[in-house]
Amino acid sequence: MLLPATVYSEDFIGRREELAFLREEFHSACDRGPRFVTIEGEAGIGKSRLLQELLKTSGKSASVCGACLERIQSPYLPLTEVLEQIEGRRSRIPNAGKKWEFFNAVPAAVARHAARGPQIIAIEDLQWADGGTLELLTFLMSRLAGVPVLFVLTMRVDARAAGSAFTAFRSAASRARCSTVQLRPLRRNDVRNLVQQMLRRRRLWLSSETVSQIEALAEGNPLFAEELVRVAMETGELTLQRRMPLSLAALLDERLEVFDQAERDLLIRAAILGDVFNVTLLSSITGVATERLLQFIQRCVECDLLLEDQAAPLRFRFKHGLIRKALADRLVVALAAPLHEQIAITIEPLAGDAARPAELAYHWSAARNAEKARYWNERAAEHAWSVYAYRDAIRFYSEALRWDYPAGASRAQVYER
16 A cells, blocks of 8 residues: 655644544444444545544554546446455456345455454545445445444545435445544644644745745645645745635646646646556657656656555556646647547557456547447446446446447447346
């Protein structure tokens, strides 16, 4: 599991009550069985930071993590990641058999793992969860009696998922008396402490006027505060106007000043690949040698834009999903479509991976290639159907039909399915 130690202020600022509550929930899970907690708040408010602090301070308990992806909602993706970590090998969701048997196999695996000691299982960005994941989490709430495990689910409230699957999950969570931690903006003195700790660690200094400006602009959002500190440390001051609305786009304009246009274009193309990207794939679609890319990426790591994934060589991730999105949004549709097509062509030979059909459906749809978008959305639907994720199958079939599906027997079959 990747712990992004360089992303945040090294000292945990604020959130003491919230952290204490999560620890109490963990102790309760240890003594009386499973607990489910959601950490909710706006983007950049510190959900992941609070979760990481819990994981780092939970003693000898084991922790495993999965994440939901906005772009690729492949059935059970985050829980598949969790099972892979629990079983210590590549886990495969069965394509045959009965749904009941499969669903019962998951809590059995969690219980076996927890028999070695109390567990924390974290799922990040639940607002992007696929229907299968939500259904399986709902099932787990009633099938882990006596198992010492704490599930922690982070979720953005400004991008809360809609639809019947999410509504059913929220209803089930309410009935199961799952707890919720609502993160509010940091107090002004906490923001000031965060800024001062970051500066002290790096033996740097900013004027009291600049620190006050950061306090005002951040409005209690720790991600914004940290990005503003980074800008100020690189430039010696904040050129952002005091009354302008703060956004990641404005912060990026300041942060990217140290890169030339060609380097910014590389970052944008990495952002199109996703929150996590492979250097080899980035090299393939940009035509830039791997060695040169790694030199550039090293600068991005030093600038705190990217993080190295310690679990996989040549794999990196963006510091925050919002930073990736702000970069990706800079590529206009006319330029983005050919890039998505290039990515799809590159990864299409690797389509044997269970998550690939959903990924290819996304990229071919973004490339606006109707024939390919129809084909891969149907393949993604078939995969979802084979692993009992029926809501997800409906979503993919519906997307296939959106791409000018020709009239005839094939379209009739899709409607029938």
